[in-house]
Amino acid sequence: MITFWRVFKSGFRNTFRNAWLSSAATVIMAVTLLIMTFFAFSIIFVRSQLNEVQKKIDLTVFISDEAGEAQIKELQNKLLQVDGVESVQFVSKADALKRLEDSSEEGKKLAKSATDIGNPLPSSLEVKLAKLDDIGGVNKRIRDLPEAVIITETSFDSRDDNRKGVIENVIKISNGVTRVGAVLSVVFLLIALMIIFNTIRMAIFTRREEIEIMKLVGATKWFVRGPFIVEGSMYGVFGATIATITLVPIGRVAGQFLTDKFNAGSTVAYFGANFWLIVLCMDGLGILIGAVSSWLAISRHLKL
């Protein structure tokens, strides 16, 4: 225990002995941790947005006014059997009018004029899909049903419904963010590993006399190596601290913005609630990166 404490103390002291190299190592560690945290957040954010979009109705099938109740019922049952359909909900003409009325001030006016001309809004069947990617296929299968004669059009046909486009875009963004995040994280991880490796290598070089003396007076292998591992880990702790200090104000501003513009309150709240866990993860990751690069430098350059 006393040895562990001495090793720790010596490593801690050594961290401050070569201020320039130490700062470089700390800064790159902070940048790496920031980038990793930023992309982790982005990925979670985009995924949750995708979820939100997907939760909304996927495909609306509009019914001709001539269709009888039995025909609609029949179609609803058939739709449920179509491959890729999860659920179907009927929205009557009256329901549609009510929804329009409730949607906004503008909607209320529109609903009033619609009532005056005898409610031209069609009844519809709202279809939820098991998988959004297949929206085109499901639409075609629905269209191919013999019962589909009562369908006037679907949201997929109508040009102004760009849900498919939106979803495809969100998926594209999600995949893009994940890919860019992964690549950038790996790149910065490697840079951090290399810079800390080099810092420790320099430390081993400048302290070679001290290492020789330690060996001479009978220091064990770990008494010589330990301080370098501690030193590497310290860069992780300092880097994580800087990253946290940078992240807090950014998080405040960005959190407010995302909540207002993207209705991302839940994701932002999740990060807020788990703040200390995130800090702990950053510290853990920083220590891991630092210790691993020190270990690599030691095994390559510190022959005992």
Added chain:
Amino acid sequence: MILLDRVTVIYPNKTVALSGASLHIQPKEFVTIVGASGAGKSTLIRLLIKEEVPTSGKIIVGSIDYDTIDKANIPHLRRKIGVVFQDFKLLPNLTVYENVSFALEVSGVKNAEIKRAVPKILQLVGLSEKAHHYPSEISGGERQRTAIARALVRNPKILIADEPTGNLDPKNSWDIIELLLKINRFGTTVVLTTHNKEIVDALKKRVITINRGRVVKDEKVGKYTL
């Protein structure tokens, strides 16, 4: 007890540093090893602290057979043998006191024990007044005494002094030699290597002469002759 039995060291470049050297040093002896530069003195010392391994032959120090000691135990072996060098090998950023206590720290000695042992040993080498000076603030003789204090603080059975007076003026050299004699009187085996004829002749102790890797002379009361 130090026993070397037909020890040969041949470097990868085929240089023969020691060639069948045998010697036997009894506990509590004071032995001086002399020889020209490159005769094999330094190799002999590196063998004793196991910084080098002989190509052939046997080395036994105390009850330890160097053939059987594993790597993990080398630090423990080194704690039993104190070594001082011509260039002192002190840590410049530590004070005299810290340099000495450092040797105890690396071997896991408790702080209370360090606080007891270091002042005692500094008093023995006459450095109590300079305990909080850095190596750059003291004389060469004082630096060597710091190195001796560091070597002695763990109560080694053997003290090896590799040309400890090489960098010192005659006055300081004699102070160091007298300190080594004092340490020897307390019961520590001292192995001294030196080029200083005056010192060797005045010591009137056992002298082992090495030439070209061989022990060519071993006299109970010897003189410096090459």
